[in-house]
Amino acid sequence: MPEYGLTRSPVDFHRLVQERGVSVLNQTPSAFYQFIEADLHADRPATALRRIIFGGEALDLGRLRGWVERHGTGAPELVNMYGITETTVHVTHRVLTDEDFAGSTDISPIGGPIPGLATYLLDDRLRPVPPGRVGAIYVAGDQVSLGYLGRPGLTASRFVANPFAGDGSRMYHTGDLARRTLDGELQFAGRADDQVQLKGFRVELGEVEGAIRELDGVVDVAVTVADSGDHLVAHIVGAAPADLTVRLSAKLPVHMVPGRVLPVDSLPLTVNGKLDRKALTERAAQQDGPPDTTGGSDAPSALTALVGIFAETLPGASVDADTDFFGAGGDSIVAIAVINRARALGLPIAPRDVFLLRTPRALTGHLATHAPGPPRHHPPAARTARCRSRPSSCAGVNWADHSPGSPRPGRWPSRRAPASPTSGAPRTPSWPRTRPSGCGCTSNTVCGPCAPTPPVRPPSPHPAPPTRRPRRTRPPDGSTPRPEKSSRSPGSRRPAPWSSPSTTSPSTRCPG
Structure with missing residues (x-):
């Protein structure tokens, strides 16, 4: 058995396989991808290898294409196996051929069950799914364990009764997904819990990683979710293109484009040789620093x-x-x-x-x-001698302000004037009267003689009692009663609700 530290160095591990003449190599796909890079830059290949067995992770055939172009699929033989610990490791196996790499490499074939085991693809009601449909993988057979030690609740949820056997045996719910071809073989479709929730969308991290690997300069990549949970982080081995975001935006939806790109020398692996996403997430959290302002000047900009x-x-x-x-x-x-x-x-x-x-x-x-220009200041016009002689009546009244005694803006007799495009203050409304010649009113203020005085209702010391509508009584003869006629003369008008007969509105015309 090689030392643990040596297995974490792809170059040293490749040299060991070459010097010791290893004939059978069993690795996880993540570890073998690094082995491929070491083999590409090695002086001579490991010619003693007869069989390479993959397991522990989903196999990406597209990342094996470079190896197959140099060594083929016959020498060494490539075997993809699917298995889990609860079923004593291996469950299915599949020998890869050249035909698997001739077409689309988006699938991960895992073949059929080994002798002594049975695999079922079922829906959420434990019903078999038809060929081509994705279903959950259930495993039954002698290799299935009895359960988890000291965890009866988890055992009952994972080890369920086998409805396809009458001997009372159980089958194990793996949590993995697959589809069955017409030939009866299984194609791995990922984990049921491998999808992540991001801004209300379900995101397949493998789909994002596949799009990034197609870019020039990218050797390997792993995508994780940031600690904040609102964006993706791409950990890229190699040289990421400068326009990575633009290229990915043409292939992926906006919520699937990583919001942060971190260059790494190599992707970390767990003790079992699998991709350590937790270590990548912790590394990204440690590299969170203060934002780069790129200002170059102490003055705020x-x-x-x-x-x-x-x-x-x-x-x-x-x-x-x-x-x-x-x-x-x-x-x-x-x-x-x-x-x-x-x-x-x-x-x-x-x-x-x-x-x-x-x-x-x-x-x-x-x-x-597109910055707006500075506001223009209008100098006040020269006031006439008449206005100078009346300083109290020519005091400027700003229409944007309202004194406590004046009515609210919605109570003015006319609509409020729109704002001036230059100063932002309301324009002087055009009242239905003539302004005195030489008046010193500006666009923002208006003098007292030109300002209309709205009628104000005087406060009443005794509030009027509420009036009740008289009740109509039907005459003895049974005819319909008619409403009494108003005592007002035909030419009179109803008084305004805010005025009284004793109140006289002051003149609104400027004394000319």
């Missing part, structure tokens, strides 16, 4: 402000000036927070800007080219 806003609203993401907002885990709800914080700092960005530009650098350039 729009770029540094936007980078800081992105970092605050996208926790767990490594934010810099070129971080894609939606690629880093942002959505329409978070975009509202970005817009509000940016406007609080004086950066007038619109929702469509975030959706179209997406990065702090692009938003900064947009603000630089």
